[in-house]
Amino acid sequence: MLRGFYTAATGMIAQQRRTEMLTNNLSNARTPGFKADQSSMRAFPEMLIQRFDKTNIPTEKGLNLPMNSFVGGLNTGVYMQEATPTFKQGNLQETGNKTDIALIDVAMPxxxxxxxxxxxxxxxxxxxxxxxxxxxxxxxxxxxxxTTSGGYYVLDAAGQPIQLNSDQFTVSSNGDIYDNGQFVASLGIAYAENPYALVKESDGMYYSNDGQLPVANNVPGVQFTLQQEVLEQSNVDPSRTMTEMMTAYRAFEANQKILQAYDRSLEKAVNEVGKI
Structure with missing residues (x-):
């Protein structure tokens, strides 16, 4: 009985964590450049259940041993292994602000x-x-x-902060910045061959544990473009996210009812059966 108790509890914990992830996606649906997370559910290893039959097997020394028979497998629960972002391009929205710059994937290896x-x-x-x-x-x-909206310095291709005279600058499609008609710097665009290996932090920031990412212009086959006065929106689908949240909630509720049924059974076993 307790085995099923723990299995239902793991289901509740997994669905709770999934709901928290989906809630974070929904709350960032209007955050520019935000990449929605998706969950990976995994099952714990199953337990193989066996039983001893009443039939005894005689041995050479005259001893009788009980015979094992296979009953079946018992699932021990599930867990949310990880939450990985989806790097699908978000929709583009015109803002008219000079400091808004959209980064657009054209062709990626x-x-x-x-x-x-x-x-x-x-x-x-x-x-x-x-x-x-x-x-x-x-x-x-x-x-x-x-700088970014969070106060992070935006770096150029040489890895240095970009200082301008005013907000009336222009950015070309390849990332070159011109202020009053004079070239200032080129935006530092980095390429991640495997973006899923990056560590996702708050404010839509990612960190690399394998050293600094290479400059995109130096990687063969990488094609991108930039568009000023435009923002890349998040790739969160609000309607789909709400549907997934309802599904996770219903799964949590179902496991909760199973847990309550086990609790009532244990209460009866202790209070009523124990009296006999």
């Missing part, structure tokens, strides 16, 4: 290990740490440095 395309990111820096983002909702700080 396919990773031979997982069979999926790589992607490109803006290179930023915060407290001396290099990080990457798809959120092109930039602004200028008090020193006229180009």
């Amino acid at each position: 396919v990773n031979e290990e997982n069979g999926k395309n790589g992607t490109v990111f803006y290179t930023t820096m915060h407290q001396g740490q290099i990080c990457y983002t798809r959120n092109g909702n930039f602004t200028l700080d008090q020193q006229k440095y180009l």
Whole structure:
């Protein structure tokens, strides 16, 4: 009985974590460049159940041993193994703001290990740490440095912060920045061959545990373009996310009812059967 108790409990925990992930996706549906997470559910290893038959098998020394017979497998529950982002391109929206720049994938090589395309990111820096983002909702700080909405410095191709004279600058399709007709710098666009290996943090930021990502212009087969006064929206599908949240809630509720049934059975076993 207790085995089923724990199996239902693992189902509730897994669905709770999935609901939290979907809630985060929904809350970031209007965050520029946000990439929705998807969950991977896995089952714990099954237990093989056997029983001893009453029929005894005589041995050479005259001893009788009980015979084992296979009953079947018992599932021990599920868990949410990980939440991985989907790097599908989000929709583009015109804003009219000079500091809004959309990064658009044109052609990306396919990773031979997982069979999926790589992607490109803006290179930023915060407290001396290099990080990457798809959120092109930039602004200028008090020193006229180009920064993200979270205060991260946007880096150029040489890995240096970009300082401008005003917000009336222009950005070409290949990332070159011109201020008052003068070339200032080129946006630092990094290429991730396997973006699923990046560590996702808050504010739509990603970190690499394998060193700094290469410059996209130096990688053969990588094609991208930039569009000023345009933002890439999140790739969250609100209607689909709401449907998945309802499914997760119903699964949680079903496991909860099973747990309550086990609880009532245990209560009866202790309070009523114990009296006999």
